[in-house]
Amino acid sequence: MSTRMVEVRANVMKQNDLLARSLRDRFRIQGTFVVGLVSSPGSGKTAFLEKLLAGLARNYRVAALVGDLATENDAARLRRATPNVKQITTGTVCHLDAQMVERALEEWQLDQIDFLFIENVGNLVCPSNYDLGEELRFVLLSATEGEDKPLKYPTIFNSSDVAIITKMDLAEAAEFDLAAARRNIESVRPGMRVFEVSAKTGGGTQAVFDLLRVQLAHARHFNATLQPS
């Protein structure tokens, strides 16, 4: 029996990528600035997001999608800051994909939301391959995890736009080497912006608010120039 070669040349992630692109277009048209959050489990994504939502809610309309394998605990915590929170329980899946995001958005009116945060499942491997249509991706690294995380998980750091070092209030106790952490981040993602925060004390969060405020203004200005008047 002979065989024949059939050329395929298909990107395995194509379906997700196409859907993510259409989501990104929708977000831009509706004027919603979308930020994805990725990190390992327990690095403080939810605590940090709670601070972000509470701070931004004073001046903006904010919403959050939060992914977990099970439980509604994170959504309940975030609802203290805003009622616009939806939990995506993935069951056994270790990451969010664009389709889960699209489904979760069904009942929401995007033009009523300025900032949408998408908190991924705590995992530093698989989420790096799934574009969710976000405008910016934050990768969180806690001071208690150690400064070599970027070297252990280079793909997730490289797929992200901004690094947030969390739990800085514990840095001294954990003997966290901040300079080494910054070096390692720069090594796997040259030019990446790095912020140091503590969700407990609120330290450093102002700089992140400022970044988001500027980014939203830029995005809206830029998108306005794209749309025919």
Next chain:
Amino acid sequence: VEAVHLRLGVFSGVDRDALLFAYELACEGSPLAGSRLVIETIPLVIYCECCGKTRNPPSVYELSCPECGKPGQKIVTGREIEVASLEVAV
């Protein structure tokens, strides 16, 4: 289908051995049952703005130019997860 040829970048986040291990199980009961998975590993290549050339960084942990040492932000290859071709019985 006799074989599936996959192009897999070293910076794709997909582990070659884990994928090969899972492949047989995943194919059971499908037209791919009994087929081989042939993986072509694609190296990490970055573009060095400073030298104006594509370069192979020292490792996936150091995205810098081996010649001038400058960090390289542009990834040229290494992220692929692509089905290149199928070998089908005729």
